[in-house]
Amino acid sequence: MSHMQDLLIGIDAGTSVIKAVAFDLGGRQIAVASVLNHYALGRDGSARQSLSQTWDDCARALRDLGTKVENLARRTAGVAVTAQGDGTWLVGARNRPVTDAWLWLDARAAPSVRRLVQSPLERQRFERTGTGLNTCQQGAQLAHMDATSPELLDGAEVALHCKDWLYLNLTGVRATDPSEASFTFGDFRTRRYDDTVIESLGLTHRRSLLPEIVDGTETTHPLSAEAAQATGLLAGTPVSLGYVDMVMTALGAGVHAGGAPAACSTVGSTGVHTRAVSASDVVLNAEGTGYVIALPIPGIVTQVQTNMAATLNIDWALRMAGDLLAEMGCETSHADLVQRIEGWMQKSQPGALLYHPYISDTGERGPFVNADARADFIGLSANHRFPDLLRAVVEGLGLAARDCYSAIGELPAELRLTGGAARSKALRAVLSACVEAPVRVSAREEAGAAGAAMMAAVAIGAYPTMDACIAEWVTPLLGEAEAPNADLVRTYRGLFPAYAQARRALVPVWSQLADQRNAPASAPDLEPEHTEQTLLAAQSAERSA
Template identity: 50%
Template sequence: MAPDLLIGIDAGTSVIKAVAFDLGGRQIAVASTPNRVLHGPDGAAEQDLDGTWDDTAATLRALAGQVPQLAARTLALAATAQGDGTWLIDADGRPVGPAMLWLDGRSAPQVQALRASPAGAAIAARTGTALNPSMQSGHLLWLQAHQPQRLARATTAMHCKDWLHFKATGQRATCRAEGVFTFGDHRSGSYDPEVLELLGLAAWRHLLPPMQDGIGPASPLSAAAAAQTGLRAGTPVVLPVMDVPATLLGGGGVAFDARGLRRVGCSILGSTGMHGWVAEGLEAIRPSAEAGYTMMMPLPDVRARLMSHMAATLNIDWLIGLLGEAAMLAGAASPSKAALLARLNDLVLETAPAQALYHPYIADNGERGPFVDPCARAQLSGFSTRLGLPGLARAVFEGITLAARDCYAALGPMPEEIRLSGGAARSPALRQLLASVTGVPVRVSHREECGAAAAAMCAAIALGVHHDVREALPTWVDACLDERLTRPDAQQTALYDQLFPVYRALAERSRAPWQDLARLRSAQRTAATSPHPNHDQG
């Protein structure tokens, strides 16, 4: 039997998915396994390395239960995964402690100190990326200060996808996208010793693995990995780009016309929000020391310029959670999440705009775009007793899309069109508000698993099914784009044009109070954990 399938894996923070595609990019089947985040004190967010690999292998076995003769039919395998974070292994390939995830905020003091120094701007200029606590550089600084023995035992510092690739093949490598924006020079596309010096991490240069460009070379699946996954030993395994550039690629963020690359935006609205565009050459890349990423794409001389805010649909999850709690307090059965989401979408679209202003900074580790502030917190402003549930829901949805506009505004002129993927692509309210708040038409990708599809597409290119990314786009990406556009409501866009500067000004004026609240929270935690004196003594 000639192999006729490609497997793309997307190992997210909360779910690991394995997806089978035919060689033309059509999705055949998907299997998923929940992933576990271990939260600890001071903003710790970790995952077990062995557990993540075991869950990935189990997900592949579950996929085989859906696809007859999957092992014999698989031409190649590729795994993308959550970006940033730190996954340390020793000389024998064993984990050196748990992985520090991109959600881990323990390095905030080290990162803030670097950002406040001249080194912060110099690092951003070279890497094309502003420092933030999600990055491996900050994690290594924290480990250097607090757990130097872990670093001393480590021989390689990986990211999640690199760990999965290592477990599958025994090869230690990372993608150029992730290696360069953390420790490299985005102009040369290679590691930069000066960046390591500026970071204060030159002593750990030996931890950085070789970089690949995301479309090969392929390495054979090891016998041990084959036994765990149920696939054939020797199956080619490709290391693609990390999840954000993969989802941008799979969701339509790379578009060509007769003149070359088009300026289309790509918004990925899942638990977090990521917004940006791709450009050819260096002239369109203007790094900022405040926020934003520059990532190498698997095309010659093409980079993505991206801005990320920490919480997008997390805000809607919070709102749904409140509604469920309210139903319980009233003694009523809580509706399903799907039913609540559908009703919220209707409420938002039926409700008058701008009844209140909501800043969606609800993540426990603050914000990273278009500003970096681990103390940032969500806030609802400008409301009165007349604000009901519909108005509150509308404000939350508006806040998510105002944050998206804030990210695009920090990157430069608005794109001609925004390609939308992630969970929000299924929300009519978020689609319409994104168009009206930004003033830009929105086109949805109907591709359910954009990251996994891009990983499989990278494998297809590595194996010669397609010559390059541009040749693969029509069947793998463009065929999944909706022909219809969601267009801005001109009247509402005019209103949001007036509201947006107020949104930005309120956030800026809140920076000092956020710091004060953070100090109060810290003092409360300290008091709660301090031993109480025994007043009976003496």
């Protein structure tokens, strides 16, 4: 590292946007360039993404960053990459794509998940990975491909994740990281592949598809000449393979900052609730749900539960209000309605209604998995008005967060918040009271890219340990702790048992509604036009925080 090399680049290839972010070695964000991601949703439940297009978009983001930062190539001491998790990116001979990637949004593996969870090895698989089996995951997707289209796997030489594919294009090295490797195919205690887990998925005969595991805080590979030409960076620049985006975001936002046992919730279009614990202190629930994902800190993992929909519920409520206003000739924007949330919250009574925030068409995945789960209001009377409904929706997000944290141990001592909802004072107050913990908001804008860049900072020796890097990159950006309101705490503590009891009692109702939805329609008899939804159509459902 020469004296000129004073920058690190973090790449964060999300579901909606691919970002390249430049930081100085002390963690200050210098510039960001972003390119819209592209994927297609099909009526068969597929969610597919072109591998070559994804690499082209990543390279373009890096080139665009070069136009914003003078002398970027010569100043870059290291590059790190993280990306959307789960999914399957198959690569064959000469590192060519075999087929489009199956994303985490892909639902085609559902029949295989139903079969695999009946395996006599399923509980052992869960206890080693710490991760519930679902259609998002590469293990389930590979098992489904093996059962339904084995020719895809026959033509593949390696099964990668999104960040692994980008790393291959940056360095020419086929690898994955310890976090995705162990929560999908291994043991979170050893951070290695596990024979029993692979056997439980019926993939022992496909084991050769699993790549080498590389820890990006310890090992880097040089940027290839081809990647240098595509990105505008210098060949030989050290490249670090980051961990999966969920824990990179949590790391950058403060899940392990200041030495205190804390938790981090990312409340964006989806909700991700994480707590950092020693691997020996992991609490595995009886339902077999959630994730255990390694952090790039020895012996420390995150326990994770994810809500399929978080602020998407608020977007839905605001859209209802906007549609009514438009019917009356009063045009308004989403931003105008967002500005009114605080006022509506003040006009409503806490805890008057129950709302389960299961607005997603794919149901819920945390802390329980049920594709038929749907949102509901309970307790409506003639006196309730729109502000009461909106408050119930916001409180539903808080109670869902409490539900998730309850499934992975005790409620947190402190909650760090990131994502779009963290900007709302009213929402912070509800979350704080629901989990009975003070909240702190990180001022870090691009937490995922920062988490990855922190790994590169340790790998190139800018910091001796990740804890030393956290002390400079993360802790100073945490805002003041906002203590929960005692009256709200009492209200939500009293409301939560009804919330939990109601969602358990509704399971047969959701099932009957699903049967009704899936029954052959008696009318009308028209064949709907087949359409493929590209990113632009999906943006509203996948808007990043």
